Amino acid sequence: MAVLVFIEIAEGEIKKSSLEAVSYAKSVADAMGTSVTALALGTISNSELENAAKHGATKVLHAADAVYNNQVINAYTTALVEAAKAEGSTVIVLEKSSIVDAIAPRIAARLNASLASNVTELPNLSNGFEVECSIFTGKAFAVNKLTAPIKVLAIKKNAHAAIDHGTAATITAFNPSLSAADSAVKHISTEKATGDILLTEADIVVSGGRGLKASENWHLIENLAKTLGAATGCSKPVSDMHWRPHHEHVGQTGIKVSPSLYIAVGISGAIQHIAGISSSKVIVAINSDPEAPIFKAADYGIVGDAFQILPKLTAAFEAAK
Amino acid sequence: MKILVCITHVPDTTTRITFTDNNTKFNGAGVQFIIGPYDDYALARAVELKETSGGTVTVINIGGPDTEPTIRKALAIGADDAIRINAEPTDGWFVAQQIAEIAKQNNYDLILMGRESIDYNGGQVHGMVAEILGMPSVSPVMQLEINGTTAKVAREIEGGKEYLELSLPFVAGCQEPIAEWKIPNMRGIMSARTKPLQVMEPFTHEQMTSLVNYELPAAKSGCKMIAADSPELLVSALKTEAKVI
Ligand SMILES: Cc1cc2nc3c(=O)[nH]c(=O)nc-3n(C[C@H](O)[C@H](O)[C@H](O)COP(=O)(O)OP(=O)(O)OC[C@H]3O[C@@H](n4cnc5c(N)ncnc54)[C@H](O)[C@@H]3O)c2cc1C
Numbered sequence: 295m296a297v298l299v300f301i302e303i304a305e306g307e308i309k310k311s312s313l314e315a316v317s318y319a320k321s322v323a324d325a326m327g328t329s330v331t332a333l334a335l336g337t338i339s340n341s342e343l344e345n346a347a348k349h350g351a352t353k354v355l356h357a358a359d360a361v362y363n364n365q366v367i368n369a370y371t372t373a374l375v376e377a378a379k380a381e382g383s384t385v386i387v388l389e390k391s392s393i394v395d396a397i398a399p400r401i402a403a404r405l406n407a408s409l410a411s412n413v414t415e416l417p418n419l420s421n422g423f424e425v426e427c428s429i430f431t432g433k434a435f436a437v438n439k440l441t442a443p444i445k446v447l448a449i450k451k452n453a454h455a456a457i458d459h460g461t462a463a464t465i466t467a468f469n470p471s472l473s474a475a476d477s478a479v480k481h482i483s484t485e486k487a488t489g490d491i492l493l494t495e496a497d498i499v500v501s502g503g504r505g506l507k508a509s510e511n512w513h514l515i516e517n518l519a520k521t522l523g524a525a526t527g528c529s530k531p532v533s534d535m536h537w538r539p540h541h542e543h544v545g546q547t548g549i550k551v552s553p554s555l556y557i558a559v560g561i562s563g564a565i566q567h568i569a570g571i572s573s574s575k576v577i578v579a580i581n582s583d584p585e586a587p588i589f590k591a592a593d594y595g596i597v598g599d600a601f602q603i604l605p606k607l608t609a610a611f612e613a614a615k
Numbered sequence: 616m617k618i619l620v621c622i623t624h625v626p627d628t629t630t631r632i633t634f635t636d637n638n639t640k641f642n643g644a645g646v647q648f649i650i651g652p653y654d655d656y657a658l659a660r661a662v663e664l665k666e667t668s669g670g671t672v673t674v675i676n677i678g679g680p681d682t683e684p685t686i687r688k689a690l691a692i693g694a695d696d697a698i699r700i701n702a703e704p705t706d707g708w709f710v711a712q713q714i715a716e717i718a719k720q721n722n723y724d725l726i727l728m729g730r731e732s733i734d735y736n737g738g739q740v741h742g743m744v745a746e747i748l749g750m751p752s753v754s755p756v757m758q759l760e761i762n763g764t765t766a767k768v769a770r771e772i773e774g775g776k777e778y779l780e781l782s783l784p785f786v787a788g789c790q791e792p793i794a795e796w797k798i799p800n801m802r803g804i805m806s807a808r809t810k811p812l813q814v815m816e817p818f819t820h821e822q823m824t825s826l827v828n829y830e831l832p833a834a835k836s837g838c839k840m841i842a843a844d845s846p847e848l849l850v851s852a853l854k855t856e857a858k859v860i
């Protein structure tokens with residue numbers, strides 16, 4: 295019966311988004327009168343697992359096999375399905391990410407479950423099981439009724455705060471039985487920027503557009519980001535011109551972010567860019583053109599030359615620390 | 616090689632979204648429809664693969680008769696034939712079952728889709744189709760090379776990408792830069808008119824979710840402007856007013 299929540303590991307640590315997911319699962323479990331079981335896959339320390347438990351889980355299943363240290367879509371699917379069966383779970387919570395996008399539909403299909411993607415709120419249980427989902431790339435919401443006995447919820451970042459409930463959990467080794475099909479996809483190598491704050495996880499994002507003029511000027515964006523502990527992003531033309539790597543491209547056809555603070559510098563605010571940032575809590579725009587559409591989406595704006603403003607703004611943030 | 620490409624018929628990315636019928640229907644009046652941008656990448660890569668190693672490209676759409684101009688556009692870009700399952704796509708599971716049924720009947724070597732549709736953004740259909748067919752699935756795919764019956768794939772992960780190898784057949788959800796979008800030329804447009812477009816009724820009506828209603832986000836209250844020479848005012852506003860730093 296327990297609500298099952300997937301906790302994702304990145305470089306030996308539990309992702310912040312997974313702590314949100316555990317707290318979300320705890321709120322759902324409270325409303326249903328049940329408890330939360332978390333599943334972690336791959337190498338991780340018990341103290342990290344205990345941290346997940348504090349956010350609302352009373353049981354943690356840990357499949358420590360090194361096979362899970364890469365994002366193996368099939369094996370992850372099997373592990374989650376087996377955990378859901380073992381726990382008799384009727385609700386499975388995952389927070390959107392690259393691997394969750396790939397496994398959530400497979401888990402739902404294998405369990406004959408209803409799947410809701412981009413869930414923005416806690417479910418409404420007063421009339422069946424209803425959830426609000428972000429659609430049209432953030433331009434609208436759909437309230438959907440999940441009609442199958444089992445529900446898989448892929449929640450958006452910031453759908454729920456990570457709350458430390460101080461709960462303790464039993465940590466249990468878990469060994470899903472994998473089949474040959476689970477290793478049909480062979481991992482060759484991973485290319486990953488290390489040390490950077492992940493765009494999808496970041497609480498603050500500083501993004502630059504074509505207004506920055508050239509890749510050589512990106513230190514202005516990076517310095518501001520560093521001061522704020524923020525991730526860096528960019529508009530599509532910027533990654534198309536290879537000023538920045540593709541995985542920084544924000545918008546309709548790129549990464550959708552929902553940080554607390556999004557700072558857009560030299561970005562005009564094309565509707566396709568706005569689509570990727572509209573669920574940010576606060577948007578700041580810096581642009582030399584007072585008519586730039588980005589100001590219609592922003593909460594705070596500065597009209598002026600980014601090359602002059604950025605160093606001063608960085609210094610002001612530094613001074614306020 | 617036989618490739619199936621699944622395409623959506625979605626509002627142009629600049630569309631202002633509104634609803635009718637008490638917020639239960641998307642208002643398509645005056646809206647320009649396009650092939651989903653991610654599906655367009657999938658289609659472009661499929662046509663490239665056909666051009667370099669031969670084979671056929673079939674496109675499929677689950678939608679009403681109004682989607683046919685979008686399907687014809689896919690044929691003009693280079694697909695050989697098309698299937699339309701004549702039904703409103705009510706949820707991901709419903710769509711996935713139709714595609715899986717067609718795939719069972721035709722034994723495609725490769726099934727390409729977009730990483731997500733830009734209307735419902737579920738990112739659901741590729742994984743579900745693969746699961747129904749018992750095939751591997753990979754998404755979001757940024758590079759796809761086929762050599763015989765083996766594929767090399769680059770999949771985007773947070774902060775980078777991973778390289779994978781797997782055997783055909785499988786399902787891939789595609790995104791840029793897997794290929795450049797193709798613009799149909801005159802010859803393509805002419806030939807698309809006579810390429811086969813088969814219309815079939817849905818195989819099942821089962822779905823796992825039902826729509827209650829749509830909602831629009833609350834409007835922004837307006838942008839507070841701050842003078843370019845006093846950035847410290849922005850800092851204090853973010854601290855004390857917005858409380859985000
Ligand atoms: C199907 C489709 C999908 C798309 N998907 C995306 C997407 O996912 N993400 C995305 O970003 N775009 C996307 N686009 C592209 C989008 O339409 C815009 O072209 C793009 O967002 C513009 O990028 P930009 O704001 O950096 O550049 P521009 O529109 O060129 O804007 C540059 C801005 O910088 C300002 N500026 C210039 N100099 C300075 C200075 N010194 N100081 C301060 N400001 C300055 C200018 O006033 C201007 O507003 C998509 C387009 C299509 C058709």
Ligand SMILES: Nc1ncnc2c1ncn2[C@@H]1O[C@H](COP(=O)(O)O)[C@@H](O)[C@H]1O
Pocket residue numbers: 620621622623624651653654675676677678704707710727728729730731732733735736737738739740741
């Ligand atoms: N109605 C449909 N007809 C054909 N293919 C579809 C349809 N809906 C979704 N797809 C395919 O599935 C992908 C993912 O869609 P979704 O799960 O809705 O985000 C899309 O990019 C398409 O390739």
